[in-house]
Amino acid sequence: MKAYYSLFKMTLIKGLQYRISALAGVSTQFFFGFMFIMVYQAFYLSNPATQPISLRELILIVWLQQAFLVFIMLWFRDSEIINLITTGNIAYELCRPTDIYNFWFAKLIAQRLSRAILRCFPILLIAALLPFPYKFTLPDHLTTIILFFLTLILGLIIIVSISMLIYISMFYTMSPTGSLLMFSVLGEFFAGLTIPIPLMPDFLRNLTYMLPFRYAADLPFRIYAGNIKHDEAIISIGIQLFWILLLLTVGKLWLKKALNRIVIQGG
Amino acid sequence: MKIYFKYLKILLKSQMEYRTSFILLSTGQFFVPFLIFISIFLLFQRFPNIGGWSLYEVALCYSIIHIAFSLSECFARGFDSFSSTVIKGDFDRILVRPLSTIIQVLGSKFEFTRVGRFTQSVIVLIFSLSNLSITWEIYKIMTLILMVISGVFIFVGIYMIGATLSFWTIEGLEVINIFTDGGREISQYPLNIYQDWIKKFFTYVIPFGTVNYLPLMYLLDKTNRSIFMLAPLLGILFIIPCIFIWNFGVKHYKSTGS
Amino acid sequence: MIEVTHLSKNFKVIKKVKGLRSSLRTFVNPQFSNIKALDDVSFKINEGEIVGYIGPNGAGKSTTIKIMSGILVPDSGSCQIMGVTPWKNRIEHVKNIGVVFGQRTQLWWDVPVIDSFYLLKDIYKITNRDFKHNLDLLTTTLDLSQILTTPVRQLSLGQRMRCEIGASLLHNPKILFLDEPTIGLDAVSKLAVRNFIKTINKEKKVTVILTTHDMNDIEALSNRIILVGKGKILMDGSLTELKNKFSTEKIITIDYTESNEVINITGSKILTRTKERISLSIDLNKIKVSEVINLISQKFEIKDISVENRPIDEIIIDLYKEYQV
Numbered sequence: 001m002k003a004y005y006s007l008f009k010m011t012l013i014k015g016l017q018y019r020i021s022a023l024a025g026v027s028t029q030f031f032f033g034f035m036f037i038m039v040y041q042a043f044y045l046s047n048p049a050t051q052p053i054s055l056r057e058l059i060l061i062v063w064l065q066q067a068f069l070v071f072i073m074l075w076f077r078d079s080e081i082i083n084l085i086t087t088g089n090i091a092y093e094l095c096r097p098t099d100i101y102n103f104w105f106a107k108l109i110a111q112r113l114s115r116a117i118l119r120c121f122p123i124l125l126i127a128a129l130l131p132f133p134y135k136f137t138l139p140d141h142l143t144t145i146i147l148f149f150l151t152l153i154l155g156l157i158i159i160v161s162i163s164m165l166i167y168i169s170m171f172y173t174m175s176p177t178g179s180l181l182m183f184s185v186l187g188e189f190f191a192g193l194t195i196p197i198p199l200m201p202d203f204l205r206n207l208t209y210m211l212p213f214r215y216a217a218d219l220p221f222r223i224y225a226g227n228i229k230h231d232e233a234i235i236s237i238g239i240q241l242f243w244i245l246l247l248l249t250v251g252k253l254w255l256k257k258a259l260n261r262i263v264i265q266g267g
Numbered sequence: 268m269k270i271y272f273k274y275l276k277i278l279l280k281s282q283m284e285y286r287t288s289f290i291l292l293s294t295g296q297f298f299v300p301f302l303i304f305i306s307i308f309l310l311f312q313r314f315p316n317i318g319g320w321s322l323y324e325v326a327l328c329y330s331i332i333h334i335a336f337s338l339s340e341c342f343a344r345g346f347d348s349f350s351s352t353v354i355k356g357d358f359d360r361i362l363v364r365p366l367s368t369i370i371q372v373l374g375s376k377f378e379f380t381r382v383g384r385f386t387q388s389v390i391v392l393i394f395s396l397s398n399l400s401i402t403w404e405i406y407k408i409m410t411l412i413l414m415v416i417s418g419v420f421i422f423v424g425i426y427m428i429g430a431t432l433s434f435w436t437i438e439g440l441e442v443i444n445i446f447t448d449g450g451r452e453i454s455q456y457p458l459n460i461y462q463d464w465i466k467k468f469f470t471y472v473i474p475f476g477t478v479n480y481l482p483l484m485y486l487l488d489k490t491n492r493s494i495f496m497l498a499p500l501l502g503i504l505f506i507i508p509c510i511f512i513w514n515f516g517v518k519h520y521k522s523t524g525s
Numbered sequence: 526m527i528e529v530t531h532l533s534k535n536f537k538v539i540k541k542v543k544g545l546r547s548s549l550r551t552f553v554n555p556q557f558s559n560i561k562a563l564d565d566v567s568f569k570i571n572e573g574e575i576v577g578y579i580g581p582n583g584a585g586k587s588t589t590i591k592i593m594s595g596i597l598v599p600d601s602g603s604c605q606i607m608g609v610t611p612w613k614n615r616i617e618h619v620k621n622i623g624v625v626f627g628q629r630t631q632l633w634w635d636v637p638v639i640d641s642f643y644l645l646k647d648i649y650k651i652t653n654r655d656f657k658h659n660l661d662l663l664t665t666t667l668d669l670s671q672i673l674t675t676p677v678r679q680l681s682l683g684q685r686m687r688c689e690i691g692a693s694l695l696h697n698p699k700i701l702f703l704d705e706p707t708i709g710l711d712a713v714s715k716l717a718v719r720n721f722i723k724t725i726n727k728e729k730k731v732t733v734i735l736t737t738h739d740m741n742d743i744e745a746l747s748n749r750i751i752l753v754g755k756g757k758i759l760m761d762g763s764l765t766e767l768k769n770k771f772s773t774e775k776i777i778t779i780d781y782t783e784s785n786e787v788i789n790i791t792g793s794k795i796l797t798r799t800k801e802r803i804s805l806s807i808d809l810n811k812i813k814v815s816e817v818i819n820l821i822s823q824k825f826e827i828k829d830i831s832v833e834n835r836p837i838d839e840i841i842i843d844l845y846k847e848y849q850v
Contacts, residue, residue, distance in 0.1 A: 023442075177288050177291045188302075360626070
């Protein structure tokens, strides 16, 4: 356990060093948040009929998406792991007395955490100082916040478990391009990052509910915004746990198989 | 100019050594933006218009800026990804060759996979034009072409500024994305839907407004001031200060060598 | 041909720190420190010379090369290369020089070598006649004919280095800068590279300036060395001068027919002695090698003699120690 903790801490410190990069990221994401909000605002202006999600709720979701972008992006890649696999240097990792799956998992979580820590507070803080309707506000109930954080963390685990599958697939494809592409294109769409899930047509919305992606991004944010009520949130946590269990099991088994293949081939 | 095409040829040849990756990336370049357009399309199923512009009009906006973006990313990739050139120390090599640095950087990299993004933009363009009733005359077609050229020049100008920054720092360059990706995202909708300061910034400072919004106002009969048609010409001028900034950066590099 | 006077250059770098707390502190308030890369450096190089520019890592070697090739502008001092200041008239200047960075490639990685050569032909605006002539010459002398159609990424390091050197000579440069040209090469390739450098220096009168850590390069190639350390020139002279100045002893080994005669020569010290062989170290300040041999030949029937210098690597290490670089 100590090894994972050390790796976790090292990655975290490394991530914290990139301060200018963090500042740049904050400004970029802040700008994009603003832009998305204005686009939605203009759309909502053209049709006064009630939509499945209010503009106000949408604005909160946009800010959260921007603040926690590194939690939910699938295209975020770790070149070190990619190199290990494609160059065959993975053999050295195998010599270490640690479980590769857990080792990488800890590293990937720490990477996303360190970046998010630097970025989420400034974005949300500035957004909280904006005038209405752009203002970022706290929800009315403490329960909402607790449910938000719980689902957010579980969501992070889901995303990292999915990205582990991308890395493992590279043992077969030897290039990150294909799987990263497929996952990130469809993953982002079905996570509700290009169009908010409540605004999708019914059949698409139903489809997203059957895939894991929305449970990492759409769910926690809509809980925060109040678009998903507490009882539904609790059921969704159950579904999140189900996905985590499934993805972790599949990932571990698949990695084991992939590694066996390497050992046999002597690659 | 001749030398630029030689660079183009040799790098195309290099790219073809990696066929699978090329096809995969091009496919990605097709679908990533295409899903954005699908999203716009879906939003228009719930909302009738945005800022008074219909789906087909927005599609025209979208396709022009995406065509310009894909072309600039393909042909000016050397500036867009210049920080890696600096990190690897390859800029030294550029300095010991008897050619202008701009030509050499332009020629150092091409991103042919942008053919995917280009294709999807053309599809959206056709989708849009076949649903809009514009009477096409030669000067309108010229305007359309000028719009794309102006867009390419503006994007390239921004890449050059970003590349110049990497002489000072390679950290935090993603802030340039506000103007490249951000400029592209902003201008896929008509500028009038945004707050005044954004509209002004993207008209007068970084003139994306001259690429599609202003000339389209005229082409789509939203104004009768035909002068708007000439706006893209002003957008092209944006490149001039960028060249000065680049030259200044090269001078700095030569005094620090970092 | 090359005249460098009072060249100085400083660099500013951010101090790196360890640990979470210190990295948070640098986060807020980064610390800078100044590094003197070059400190009042002057030298002159004439046409046709081969100059070895040596010194430990961080001594200022590559800074000097960068200034002379027009990549870097110095803080003060002047540099005239064939009448041009490199950093003032970059394009004019670089037409006359060829540069090989040993660790980096100037060839296009994924295409055959010959394609890179053709592109360089256009970049340097080489006429068809010159190009053909040079290509033929380089192909034969560097033995490139087999590898010209191979993509660069498939070449071995030695093959690649031969192509790199060929590429930097296509445009008939008057001066060639070689930054560690033999780094990582096997013995055969090293020899080939050295021979070629000698050839073009002799036949085309190309002035060569090379930095290296391999003293065999220097011994094989250069009639002159410039030793730098901590941004200053420590020594500028011929290799023999260096040896004479810093190597005041030689080792003589003599084989003779069996004898037990006593040997006692002032200025020499017996290292080993058997019935048929003796090894002496001689202090050149006190006695000449020929005198020692003379003395020995009076008492012994000599079968074989060998005289050795101290290896140049050792001399250089001593030098570094002496100047504390």
